[in-house]
Amino acid sequence: MFAPIAIFKLRSLLVAVATAGLVVGIVAWLAGKEGWSTWAWIAGTVPVLAALIAEIITSLRRGDVGLDIVAALSMSAALAFGEPLAGNVVALMYAGGQFLESYAEGRARREMTALLGRVAHTAMRYAARGLEEVPIEALAAGDRILVRHGEVIPVDGDLSSDGALVDESAMTGEGVPVEKRAGEEVPSGATNVGNAFDLTVARPAAESTYANIVRLVRQAQESKAPSVRIADRFAIWFLLLTLVIAGAAWWISGDRVRALAVLVVATPCPLILALPVAIISGMSRAAKSGVLVKSGGALEMLAKIRTAILDKTGTLTFGQATISDIKTSGKWNADEVLRLAASLDQASNHVVAEALIAAAQQRGLKLSLPTEVSEDAGAGIVGAVDGRRVVVGGSRFVRARSQKGDPYALREGVPEGTAVVAVSIDGEVAGLIVLADQVRPDAASLLDAFRRAGIDRLVLASGDRKEVVAAVARQLQIDDAFGELSPEDKVEIVRRECSRAPTMMLGDGVNDAPALASADVGVAMGARGSAASSETADVVLLVDLLQNLTKALDVAHRTRRIALESVFVGLGLSIVAMIVAAFGYLPPVAGALVQEAIDVAVILNALRALK
Structure with missing residues (x-):
């Protein structure tokens, strides 16, 4: 799998090649060198087509049938039908669309990338001879360090000074600095926005809150590209529709250029470009609110949740x-x-x-x-x-x-x-x-927010005593409650609820990991909680703030709505343009420009998920 930077560079190169071929060909044509212009346009098309075919083969090996096939058909048909200019224009439009997608994805990933860029590498540790700068890996529990103004706190620790003012917005999304008192724990990843203070290291850097957050973010970024489940439901039908319209236009009119124009208008497609941008934008927006969503599929499913199963200890209490x-x-x-x-x-x-x-x-x-x-x-x-x-x-x-x-x-x-x-x-x-x-003071408001987000069934599942669980359920007006559960019992409850409706499980302990894995969406409380639960979960609350999960639900609903808007509006405009091209009113080159305008519009719409 190519890294995002490598993909961005490759797409930039393909745009440059397609642009150079188009410009050289036009200059040669104006100079009366039609033979040279033909070869220049072919040279501007073939590299893009070759890269596209390689990508299609890779996708087919994974079992994915995507709309990139339409782009490959349109470029291949243009070359085969003696329309090299149209092929070069399509190549440039397609490469340009992919480049624009990479640029938009880079902007959308900004919040998650910012988390990685805040990692501290050294710390000022007190030693017998005074302060010494050491790698954070050398810090051990009990060490005393100095955190200067403006520095990112390298490890979790207890405040040894009288007070401190820290900015935790990178993890919580809350922009107001937090005042800490002597003896209170200060999380790694926060920024000292007040005077310098002393901190007693609570745990090694590798076990700190922020180190775990960074590891989870990297895991999310290295996972499969943002889900296009929505696209998967439409792609094959749009591909068939494109081929039917193109074939009918050729068969009825006898003009193969009309079929080419239809293929050109369908390439590139909003399903290819807009959906990944919308999904990544939503993931980035959730990260800014202190919630790490590990995949696009999890974000999409989060918008469909109708049942929430909650652990008691450490979650509602x-x-x-x-x-x-x-x-x-x-x-x-x-x-x-x-x-x-x-x-x-x-x-x-x-x-x-x-x-x-x-x-x-x-x-x-x-x-x-x-x-x-x-x-x-x-x-x-x-x-x-x-x-x-x-x-x-x-x-x-x-x-x-x-x-x-x-x-x-x-x-x-x-x-x-x-x-x-x-x-x-x-x-x-x-x-x-x-x-x-x-009971957490924000628990009742969280459950109310769940109901407003479309969750109509709340279930409390805990290993605690039945009477304790029942008391909490009554206090919070939860629909159903189960106590004295083993991990296996929790899994059975999750599976039963999943068979009824899309279900989310919220927990924080090692014993919750199997249930989190069994749910449609598993949500782990706090990045410093159980490693097993945060690794297994689809969604991780970077700090133990329940209200952040309600923000993630709002982000998921809005992202899915924007993604569907991009799909339906983009496909609707593309189909109208394809019909116009089938009747001969939109030649291939003009069709490519029209489709590019559609693509730019849907990508800009998809970026609304960032706000």
Whole structure:
């Protein structure tokens, strides 16, 4: 497969050859050298025809029958029928159309190419002797680097300075700079638009957000050329219609030049030129909105989606348990219950322990070192903190180890679908810590936007507990919900929904990868999420902003509408011109100029998908 730059250079050369042949031939004809003019026009046609035939053979080997055959027939017929000037004009018009397509594609790819051009190659790292400039590949987690004003942040890291102002528009599409505070994570690929700041490297460059984005963009650019599924549905019929009109014109009139004129008018065709430009324009526009669409086929299918299957954790929720309430009994206050529980949980690696510790630290509570720790994995933990005997765990676990109070008596008013951690201090039940994986604040607006975009069925599919999934579904008014699903169960649900209507699956974890692959369109949340899901998905949200997906849906609908406009208007004008040529009112050379005007019009229309 030729790279886009190589194709652009080849098409530029073919335009130059066809132009030179036409100009030299006209000069020779004006000078009375008709023999020379004939050979000049033939020389301007043959290279374009040879390149076209090679392209047709390659396409036929892939099983693709395209409208390039019409262009080859018109040039071949012009040479065979002794109309070299018409053949040269067609060659120039065709090569010029292909050149214009390459130019338009280059403009349309601008946003995706811009992503690749922003990669940082070096960083200023603090060392024993001061700052040193090192390749980003040499950075390791824990290194401290200086990010100067105007520099692209090379790796993901935590802000070590008091504050920073960064521009994340390359990934989010949002042009307003974002203020970061000390300790907050700063993503690679963003630009420092404020004062210089220090950053502590969170992960190696190869694992950073932006490195993954670049890899996914390259994968999209190296994949098959933009889908022409729309063109495939029309190409064979337009080819047959062209041959029928050309054959009828020759048979009825007995004038083979009329058949040639019909072939010339049909070449080049809006299906060949406008569709790739419209599709690439849409892909580029989506990339500017922070959504990477890997292929034209995915963009086209995105416009047809009627069912959306959503994972819960990390998609509609943040995927992290946070404290929503602390219920206490007797003399204990909420902060002290949390401090003692979090202090003891420092000895546990349970995911809930991480949530308690993080919440205590955010509240500025001073944690103590636990001693005499004993943990029953998955049930609870017992130990001593500041001379007190503390028990943390499930309600049944804590009640069995307490002499006073009952954790279940404190559960009144706890919302369904939330998790609770019971805490006992010195044999007395002190309180309940209520945890919930909070629904994203933009989740409800996202689902409303889905419905406005024509999605009439929403399904929640999650591996989480059924009651938790059901609670989220009720909160967001989702049509159907399934919980406690294995990856195989998710695949089965996706396949069942796909059999009913075009279906999109939105997920972010490794366990979502099989379901994403099974859906008509798989959408992965965040380029730094599971590598398996982002590799498998057809669409990747470059940052975890759900509203960007609604922008991509709008882009897909608009791109498909513009592509169909280009097809129907372009083909309609071409068919009218073919009929005029069949009646002898449009000679071959004039027909080529008319068709070129049609092609330019539909390409300019296709570029509207960029806006």
